[in-house]
Amino acid sequence: MVKKRKVSLGKRIGITVLAVVILAGGFAAYDTLSRKSSSSNVLNEPLATDLTTQDLSQVIDEYSSQIAGNVQEGLLSRTASGTAKAGLAKSWSHSKDGLTWTFHLRKSLKWSNGDSLTASDFVYAWQRTVNPKTGSQNVYLYSGIKNADAINSGNNKDLSSLGIKAPNSHTLVITLEHPMPQFENLMATPAFFAQDKKFESKLGKKVGTSAADQVYDGPYKLVGWNGSNKSFKLIPNSNYWNKKAVKNDGVNFQVVTDPIAGLGLYNKNKLDQTTLSTNAQIKKYKNSKNLKIYNESGTSYLEYNQTGKVAGLTNQKIREALNLATDRSTISQEVSEGLDSPASGITPAGLSKTSSGEDFAKAASKSTGYSYNISKAKKLFAQGLKEIGLKKLTLTIEASSDSSASKPTLDTLQQTWQELPGLTVKEKFVPFKQRMQDQENHNFEVVLGGWSADYAEPLTFLNMFISGGGNNDGSYTNKTYDKLIASASNKNALNDKARTDNEIAAEKLLYKDSAIDPIYWMNAATLTNPKVKGVQYFSSGVWYYYMHAYRVK
Known part of the structure; x- marks a missing residue:
């Protein structure tokens, strides 16, 4: 995909980006990360371009969203068919006119560093995103939430007037200016995830610029990303409320910008999937039993x-x-x-x-x-x-x-x-x-x-x-x-x-x-490893959920 800037990636900015230039060093540059895990219950996934950020107010491209959607979780998550299901919120309801939504968080939620996660973390995150000083390009998604547009335009200086309140540590009440048919879907989108004020206040603009400059509330933690390197991992988050549901030992990611290298790594069992991005590749594998055609809604x-x-x-x-x-x-x-x-x-x-x-x-x-x-x-x-x-x-x-x-x-x-x-x-x-x-x-x-x-x-x-x-x-x-x-x-x-x-x-x-x-x-057109089961694909929002995936022998 090119961009999901709402890139979807994105703008969820598009088409899989894979450069046609062979990287120096060929396949050897990618061997280190995946060599030890090709036969274990660890997934090996490509990322088609460099990871840009894990600041949830600034995530605008598909690739950053893909990572964020697995290391974080929203009030709601999604079923395999894409419909909303409970996430960090165990239950929710709305008024008959669709303008007032109430979410009840699970008890004893924690961030990956041990900080308590409460309703106030959502209030902080939403206020930070709509604050014009943050410069978030995700703010358009907030249009329809009470006072979001007025605050972001600078006409309303009172961040506390945003239509999200936390009457107690486990309850959120959200007020809309008008009904939003996409509202439940948005609650599973990184732009609406919680943020840890206690952790972020020390970092300023460094938030999400490396794996260490973020904390996580989802199935995984991001490790090994320094802000510019080409390989990093997702490892299970021991503080995730539903950690027993994670069926694998993590996900290795490699930035693979060359379609020939990507296909070669897949054929050498170093990657569990690769997108065919040239006509020659598509012609060669169009009848493969491992080929899947995904509608990208892009x-x-x-x-x-x-x-x-x-x-x-x-x-x-x-x-x-x-x-x-x-x-x-x-x-x-x-x-x-x-x-x-x-x-x-x-x-x-x-x-x-x-x-x-x-x-x-x-x-x-x-x-x-x-x-x-x-x-x-x-x-x-x-x-x-x-x-x-x-x-x-x-x-x-x-x-x-x-x-x-x-x-x-x-x-x-x-x-x-x-x-x-x-x-x-x-x-x-x-x-x-x-x-x-x-x-x-x-x-x-x-x-x-x-x-x-x-x-x-x-x-x-x-x-x-x-x-x-x-x-x-x-x-x-x-x-x-x-x-x-x-x-x-x-x-x-x-x-x-x-x-x-x-x-x-x-x-x-x-x-x-x-x-x-x-x-x-x-x-x-994606070649997938038949030994990997349970990866959930979505044509809108975050592309993949990995927590239910596992490798069979």
Whole structure:
């Protein structure tokens, strides 16, 4: 995945990122960590890019979320089918209007360092995340919780007015401004997990910058990560309330950025799974009994810098021309042997259904018309150039250098876009972390990003593009769009049909305004070790739960 910045990773920022450059030293660089555990009840997992943080207020990419979702636990967790179940809270309830939620914590909860975990740790964590001084990009997820938006915007300086209270050490009362259909799902998301104020107050900005700079309340503890190294472990947390349910002795992680090395390590039993990320790999193993195809509920898309700093990109006709010059089918074929699907909207197929039972993406596609039409694109591009008084234009597309999907995507875009008279297209490849930073700072012209779902509802994608939103990196703005999202999130939150109507209308506006350029919906072709059982996979939120997994002989 590219990004789940809400990266899903992420923005849960996308597509598995695996660089095409062979790392110096080949497989030997990865042997040390897994050599001793390949036959024990320890799992061996790859991570496709460097771990960025374990500060729960700052976790924004899929990979950090994957770790956080296993070393921490929220008020709620998830069943194998993805529905909410009890986590640190043993029970919960809500008022008839859906505005007041009450959670009762388990007794005698502890952090991994022995500190008591109480309801006040959730109050502290939520207040810290919405505090504008923290600069969390997860705060958009809090929209709908009483006073969260007002506090984060700076209009309300009283952190204690946030809609979360702890009447005693084992009870939390949460107040919403409007019903939130995704609320239970969010309670199993790292952005809403507890944080240990006693521990964190000594660290300041160092929180979560290494394994030692964090404490854990989940099934595992993170050990061996110094903030930049390529191998680390999850080991069982003896202070976890349900430690007897953990069926393995831990998980070894290796950052493996090379698809050839990843496949080689899998074939040498040094990894228990690997994602096939090149066409050649997919062709070779497409009939393997160990191949699993996962719906990633993610979309790869282009964002245009519409701040006014990039010539041409504030012109709708130019953006529409670029969209029409995007050959989605060819890109999908080049990236994944056609495994990924050409996108007809930002919300991917398979994420959710409408009130009538139709796949939302299919229903929305009736209102959009993303297509490849180079003839129409040329006409619109010429008109757009004339409107802004230019005869030619140069655009740079930025993408992650550590993604095997980036090069074929940009190469195809460059080829088709440069058929537009007067347009020169340049490619720019930077590391994943820099690309994310450039997006956040609006330091790009056109950027290839990705988003994976935080929860199974279209708003997890559509919320990104509200005016001034923390993940609206292209600075798209449309008051009608904002009203549609507000209506879907507020007035129609519990009215499935009306909410769906709002969301489809929002997809239509993104298309009409050429606000973004959805390219393909993501699937993952993953080879898995048949001797490893019980790993739980989710297409939204945290990808994997490991605690129920075990190795058979």
